[in-house]
Amino acid sequence: MINEKHAVFRQKALRLILEKGYKGATMRDFADALGCDVANIYNYIPSKKSFLTEELFQMSERFHEGLDQIIAAKLGVEDEIRQLVRLYVQLSLDYPLQVALLSNEWRHLDQPELIEFLDERNRYERKIRKIVGRGIKSGELAKINPDVATHLVLASLRWLFIYTSEQPVKNRITLENEILSFIFKGLLRPASG
Amino acid sequence: MINEKHAVFRQKALRLILEKGYKGATMRDFADALGCDVANIYNYIPSKKSFLTEELFQMSERFHEGLDQIIAAKLGVEDEIRQLVRLYVQLSLDYPLQVALLSNEWRHLDQPELIEFLDERNRYERKIRKIVGRGIKSGELAKINPDVATHLVLASLRWLFIYTSEQPVKNRITLENEILSFIFKGLLRPASG
């Protein structure tokens, strides 16, 4: 079902949605980018909205899968966060345009998909909040409002797609380590004698 | 020129744009929220786009002003970042809906405002990058890619409007300190004997 034309369409459409937003990127924009007629696009997708919906849930599932694997491994809090960073860097490198969708375009889902998406996102964030909360309770992490801490961890990861969709990342491992170092130890140079 | 009706309109319109995006929130949505006719709104604003444009640049200027004051004070890097956090917490508390605009809706500006806005945003980010870069060079901050560090600092602040537009913040000082502690020292509890 998915052939090469379809793949080219996806790539161009996602890029346009990143630049202009879902509503801002029109079917005619897609057609222009592909050099074909508008009606032609309906050979690839049933509708604009269903395209968005499918891409969103597909990407959402990738994050869920990754997170569930991390949790299933039953690591310590520090290693779990380490793996979480790896997950975000990997997905943001592999699917920058879809990760961008996840940040900005979910509001344009229709019911009932919208509520379903938000439910899943809440479940996802609760899982992370559980990890963070456990770390704070056990004393591995600093004493801080768990909600704020969760927001901060996620915020430290969610900017990645901007970075990866603009320029090629030279060294993935270095990037991971820098983010990890920031999340764990912050920006200040450790005081040493 | 700005009377009470105008203020109510702004509030409702900004809230709707936060929820549905600029293109998703229609003039008729605004009218419904106000309980008036669509045409009525043109008593308050010249056009939908000019409303967006004005709000965006007004908010952008508030950030510029705040940042310029910080820089003019010629503090050390650590204090500059401290003040930057204060600035973001304050503006995100005072103008959550406009800060949200700044994150998501600038793409819908027309030329030449779009290019002007992006220029200003670049100038702004370069200023911050300069602070961070100076801190890294001087050894006050950890050795890390300055671009990544800048992204991380900004990311640690840009989520705030989500938090402040959803629920009232109990203690502003605590919030500031938690974010600061995260940016400077990270999540890990400092090892101590």
Add this chain to the structure above:
DNA sequence: TTTTTAGATCAACCAATGTTGATTTCACTT
């Protein structure tokens, strides 16, 4: 060769959306 089938093309439709102009309402000034 004939048949089939995916893909391209063209024209058009219909709902939604930003905007305008004409007219009316109504509070406030003189």
Add this chain to the structure above:
DNA sequence: AAGTGAAATCAACATTGGTTGATCTAAAAA
């Protein structure tokens, strides 16, 4: 009481945007 000006109402317009159906092309299957 008359007049002024802002604000509300109503109807309508022009454009845009997603989508469809009919038709044509051409390559693959039979």
